Amino acid sequence: MNANRKVLLVHPEISRNKYNFAGVIDNEPLELEYISAMLKEQGYAPEIWDGQVETQKFADRLRQVKPFAVYVCGRTRQENFMKEYCAAAKAAGCITIVGGLHAQLNFKRFCTKNIDFVLTSFDIFHIGEILAGGEPAHSVCLRHDGKWIIKPAQPFDIARLPRPDRSYFYAHTDRYRYLELLPCAHVRSAYCCPYRCKFCCRNQMNCGSYSVRPIEDVVDEIAAIECENIYFIDDDFLFDRKRIERFIALIRQRGIRKKYVCYGRADFVAANPDLMRQLKDIGFYYVLTGLEAADGKRLKAYNKKTGPQTNAEAVRILNETGINMMGMFIVDLDFKRADFFSIYKWIRRHDLKHTAISIFTPEMSSPQFADYKRRLITTDPSQWDYLHVVAKPSNMSVKRYYFYYHILVVMLFLKGRRDGIYDFLDYGFYIRSMVKNLFRFGG
Ligand code: SF4
Numbered sequence: 001m002n003a004n005r006k007v008l009l010v011h012p013e014i015s016r017n018k019y020n021f022a023g024v025i026d027n028e029p030l031e032l033e034y035i036s037a038m039l040k041e042q043g044y045a046p047e048i049w050d051g052q053v054e055t056q057k058f059a060d061r062l063r064q065v066k067p068f069a070v071y072v073c074g075r076t077r078q079e080n081f082m083k084e085y086c087a088a089a090k091a092a093g094c095i096t097i098v099g100g101l102h103a104q105l106n107f108k109r110f111c112t113k114n115i116d117f118v119l120t121s122f123d124i125f126h127i128g129e130i131l132a133g134g135e136p137a138h139s140v141c142l143r144h145d146g147k148w149i150i151k152p153a154q155p156f157d158i159a160r161l162p163r164p165d166r167s168y169f170y171a172h173t174d175r176y177r178y179l180e181l182l183p184c185a186h187v188r189s190a191y192c193c194p195y196r197c198k199f200c201c202r203n204q205m206n207c208g209s210y211s212v213r214p215i216e217d218v219v220d221e222i223a224a225i226e227c228e229n230i231y232f233i234d235d236d237f238l239f240d241r242k243r244i245e246r247f248i249a250l251i252r253q254r255g256i257r258k259k260y261v262c263y264g265r266a267d268f269v270a271a272n273p274d275l276m277r278q279l280k281d282i283g284f285y286y287v288l289t290g291l292e293a294a295d296g297k298r299l300k301a302y303n304k305k306t307g308p309q310t311n312a313e314a315v316r317i318l319n320e321t322g323i324n325m326m327g328m329f330i331v332d333l334d335f336k337r338a339d340f341f342s343i344y345k346w347i348r349r350h351d352l353k354h355t356a357i358s359i360f361t362p363e364m365s366s367p368q369f370a371d372y373k374r375r376l377i378t379t380d381p382s383q384w385d386y387l388h389v390v391a392k393p394s395n396m397s398v399k400r401y402y403f404y405y406h407i408l409v410v411m412l413f414l415k416g417r418r419d420g421i422y423d424f425l426d427y428g429f430y431i432r433s434m435v436k437n438l439f440r441f442g443g
Pocket residue numbers: 193194195196197200201202203235236265290
């Protein structure tokens with residue numbers, strides 16, 4: 001047996017500039033905490049390094065810990081950092097493994113010289129198998145005689161996950177947050193999403209198979225978390241009415257008082273106003289809803305299976321109920337000037353207070369990506385953060401597009417300020433950086 005049992009589990013920083021949401025939304029590295037729990041159970045000595053919150057540089061931690069293996073996860077925008085850390089780990093003689101949302105769907109991008117294994121499913125037990133010298137039977141890319149072998153992915157049953165080891169979260173409760181909810185712990189109750197919106201890659205996760213945990217087990221976990229704020233990171237928590245009813249009943253029975261954040265579709269909210277009132281009653285604070293567009297034509301093209309009326313009804317119900325809807329919109333690359341302003345008008349007309357705007361970004365793993373390939377203006381994965389234009393807009397220059405996008409963002413920010421929703425932020429800092437972006441990117 002290898003005497004060195006140390007494994008470094010790495011989540012890279014989001015970016016190395018200030019153009020991100022650091023300090024406003026910082027996510028608990030839940031995936032690493034599952035892996036940490038599993039490895040401890042198997043007699044390893046895992047350590048987490050999360051670039052979002054660490055003050056010690058990765059290279060220094062690597063030198064200090066001297067692990068025999070390094071696992072790195074991340075999203076598309078973190079790909080460069082993931083590869084950089086694997087290169088450093090390989091130079092230090094470690095086994096290098098990558099996984100996580102981006103690598104699972106875009107594994108070929110990681111079949112490179114400094115990486116030994118690419119995991120293509122949520123099956124964390126494959127890491128244990130690799131560290132013990134074995135070879136997973138599926139859901140992995142690995143090298144045989146210098147050639148990459150791709151063993152196709154299989155869905156993973158989420159009920160097999162252990163309880164996450166939250167010691168890292170508890171050591172950084174001053175950092176992990178969702179807006180004003182600080183600290184905010186993550187809970188996962190499902191993998192994948194049963195819907196098939198065209199722009200989204202979440203429905204491809206877990207081989208497109210929706211896998212849920214027994215809700216009793218989810219409530220047990222929540223009861224044991226030493227944190228008042230819980231963020232369900234399921235792609236769509238509000239899906240099965242019966243399951244949500246059971247959840248509410250269990251939370252009430254056990255007298256659990258916490259605040260909750262979850263993703264939920266507008267059609268579910270609109271169809272279940274009574275349930276939304278009960279969710280408010282047990283502590284639901286934010287529902288993050290992909291409203292996506294202000295017009296039905298675009299919603300249809302996105303295969304969203306909702307319409308502007310349903311969206312408006314969902315906003316009305318949540319406003320009436322007192323749950324904050326975080327309405328998420330996409331500014332499409334075919335936008336004309338008026339389209340940016342029509343999003344603003346829709347938001348005002350329906351009195352939506354919390355909003356998030358993403359620039360349409362063709363997901364690398366989606367069939368849509370091929371349609372945009374010829375229009376790409378960058379191939380740098382760090383730009384796949386929904387804050388950058390990665391493909392040429394159809395109706396204006398990139399500069400003009402950024403200009404209208406930033407105008408919309410500033411208008412919404414000022415509206416938010418008037419509504420008093422971002423009082424926990426340093427307004428001056430954000431206004432200054434938005435104006436700077438306006439001149440930096442467009443005009
Ligand atoms: S946008 Fe939301 S509802 Fe649509 S597929 Fe993605 S996660 Fe599911």
